[in-house]
Amino acid sequence: MAQFEYTKFDGQDPFAPQSADKLFDQLSEYLMHYGEEVLEDLQNLEEENQDVLDMLIKQGYIEKDEKGQYRVTPKAMKRMETKSLEMLFDVRRQDSLGRHETTFRGVGQTIHEETRQYEFGDQVSNLNMQETLRNALARQAQEGGPRTIPINIHEDDLMVYDTQYQTRCATVILLDMSGSMSRYGKYGQAKKVALAIGALVRGKYQGDFLQTVGFYSYASPLTERELINSAPKPVSIYDPRVSLTINLDAPPRFVPQHFTNIHAGLQFARRILNRQMAQNKQIIIITDGEPTAHLEGRNLRLLYPPADITLKHTLAEAKKCADENIHVSSCALIEDYFYHDLANFVEKLAMVTGGISATCNAQDMWQMVVESFIAGRRKRTRM
Numbered sequence: 001m002a003q004f005e006y007t008k009f010d011g012q013d014p015f016a017p018q019s020a021d022k023l024f025d026q027l028s029e030y031l032m033h034y035g036e037e038v039l040e041d042l043q044n045l046e047e048e049n050q051d052v053l054d055m056l057i058k059q060g061y062i063e064k065d066e067k068g069q070y071r072v073t074p075k076a077m078k079r080m081e082t083k084s085l086e087m088l089f090d091v092r093r094q095d096s097l098g099r100h101e102t103t104f105r106g107v108g109q110t111i112h113e114e115t116r117q118y119e120f121g122d123q124v125s126n127l128n129m130q131e132t133l134r135n136a137l138a139r140q141a142q143e144g145g146p147r148t149i150p151i152n153i154h155e156d157d158l159m160v161y162d163t164q165y166q167t168r169c170a171t172v173i174l175l176d177m178s179g180s181m182s183r184y185g186k187y188g189q190a191k192k193v194a195l196a197i198g199a200l201v202r203g204k205y206q207g208d209f210l211q212t213v214g215f216y217s218y219a220s221p222l223t224e225r226e227l228i229n230s231a232p233k234p235v236s237i238y239d240p241r242v243s244l245t246i247n248l249d250a251p252p253r254f255v256p257q258h259f260t261n262i263h264a265g266l267q268f269a270r271r272i273l274n275r276q277m278a279q280n281k282q283i284i285i286i287t288d289g290e291p292t293a294h295l296e297g298r299n300l301r302l303l304y305p306p307a308d309i310t311l312k313h314t315l316a317e318a319k320k321c322a323d324e325n326i327h328v329s330s331c332a333l334i335e336d337y338f339y340h341d342l343a344n345f346v347e348k349l350a351m352v353t354g355g356i357s358a359t360c361n362a363q364d365m366w367q368m369v370v371e372s373f374i375a376g377r378r379k380r381t382r383m
Helices: 018-032 036-045 050-058 073-090 091-097 129-142 181-205 224-229 261-272 308-323 338-355 362-375
Strands: 062-065 068-073 110-115 158-163 169-178 210-214 219-222 242-247 280-287 293-296 301-304 326-333 356-360
Touching: 018 036, 018 050, 018 073, 036 050, 036 068, 050 062, 068 073, 068 224, 073 181, 073 224, 073 362, 129 158, 169 181, 169 261, 181 210, 181 224, 181 280, 181 326, 181 362, 210 261, 210 280, 219 261, 261 280, 261 293, 261 308, 261 326, 280 293, 280 338, 280 362, 293 308, 301 308, 308 326, 308 338, 326 338, 326 362, 338 356, 356 362
Parallel strands: 169 210, 169 280, 280 326, 326 356
Antiparallel strands: 062 068, 110 158, 210 219, 242 301, 293 301
16 A cells, blocks of 8 residues: 655755646647547646646647637647657667668769769759869869869869669558547557658658548548547447448448448559559558448448458459559558458458568557558659
8 A cells, every 4th residue: 555744844945847748748639539529628627727728729739710619730740740750769779770871873962071073964053162173273273273262163174972762652541431440549649650651751851742641441541630530430339240331422321431342442552553653652451340331333342251243353453553553551460369361451451562561559650661661652653
């Protein structure tokens, strides 16, 4: 039993309220797992915790929209991305991840330690003026000219900083939003990975294209704010066997949303990537279940337990992606002993696409997803 001792307060260690930064970091953890529901619950806390809410508002982390509903601010979204990126590259993972630069040279980041002779087509902005002037003065001296101004610069005097080649890539992250993703903290971890890759692209690969697409009974693109506000679709039917065909042109009022439609996600991602000019294109799938939904024309099929026809449609769409030179990676989140069929599915996906697959738990997916992101950028392109 814990023992406590009470003494008179001497004033040496004054009470310090929790900072707004730390408060928001705690709030963001709930946002990762439960999404918009957390912001809706803030309305019910206004009377009891108005001081806390005022602090978050004053520091620019939350605000009210035109409807009077709480929402996170751009500052808050950036902090969540930054925190996710810091987690991605924390000290424990640095040895295995590194920076993953390519060995090619071309248009890209300047390497100020390396200088070479100017070649036709090099960017003038990379001109090393100090070395260029030194070459010009040395040449003038050899030719019997002055070692001071005026300096006549010839083409052979020009030196440029070398650059490190960086390929351009278009990436779609397919994020499973099915009902089972709410277990074991899987969805919150997957959101952090997606946010971290977004921060990585904006910070290091500014020429890249990145889009997150959530898939459930169907699939839809997610903006940064929608990703932060998102949560797995709640399970709405509990029948041990389900076989539904839904006409998308005339859907009923109620359509279960918690199924796993990787087929629709791949189809959506392929259409997005076909509009991108990048030569490197890739899809990264994060899922915790076999496909239980697929499309047949304008019909949506929901089938549980997973059916062979759904597997056939999903693998056929994955093959289309591979045929269009889209690199496909899949990360299967294995948390229970009965996930053997999921492991088999992602292995088949890798065989059909010539891509890669991995199985892991939610806490270990970070390295696999980022390694896949980097691997999809390794094809050399002309800028």
